[in-house]
Amino acid sequence: CIENHFIYGYRTITRLLKKIHSPVVNQKKVYRIMKESGWLCRTRPKKVPNLGKTYHVTDNRLDRDFQADKPMEKLVTDITYLYFGNCRLYLSSIMLPKWRNLTKDNITDIVKNHIIFYNETRIQRKLNGQSPVEYRKLVA
Numbered sequence: 436c437i438e439n440h441f442i443y444g445y446r447t448i449t450r451l452l453k454k455i456h457s458p459v460v461n462q463k464k465v466y467r468i469m470k471e472s473g474w475l476c477r478t479r480p481k482k483v484p485n486l487g488k489t490y491h492v493t494d495n496r497l498d499r500d501f502q503a504d505k506p507m508e509k510l511v512t513d514i515t516y517l518y519f520g521n522c523r524l525y526l527s528s529i530m531l532p533k534w535r536n537l538t539k540d541n542i543t544d545i546v547k548n549h550i551i552f553y554n555e556t557r558i559q560r561k562l563n564g565q566s567p568v569e570y571r572k573l574v575a
Contacts, residue, residue, distance in 0.1 A: 443558075444476040445469050450564045517546060 443451075445466040452460040469475050503509040515526040526546060555568045562570040 442476055447558065447560070447564075450560070451558065454564050517549065519549065 445462060448469065449460055449462045449465045452465065466475075497509065497511070501509065501511070511530050513528050513530070515528070517524045517526055524546060554566070556566055558564050558566050559570075565573065
């Protein structure tokens with residue numbers, strides 16, 4: 436639980452135990468053990484961002500015309516907010532629309548570790564208790 440930053444609840448842990456150990460594991464027993472050990476998942480309250488004053492919105496100059504005749508003629512960017520514990524990081528990606536590849540990424544080790552965790556170790560209920568990588572290997 437500590438290794439996964441307390442994101443798995445007792446239901447997910449029960450599914451993992453049933454997957455690893457074939458005998459039936461009771462959900463209530465797992466909940467009781469996790470509660471006594473302090474391993475229950477941490478629920479975070481939703482935070483509403485303070486909008487403040489409105490900013491000037493520029494005109495849409497591209498108008499969804501992403502075709503460029505020469506390199507570096509048109510650049511598009513995307514800003515993604517990544518939440519880690521008590522801090523919020525910004526991922527700003529600049530893309531060349533002509534080749535559809537990223538030109539620059541400011542990604543720290545924390546973000547890289549989160550991406551690896553998100554794709555390789557995080558299990559999902561809709562994927563039958565498997566990580567996305569395990570599910571893709573099973574389907575392929």
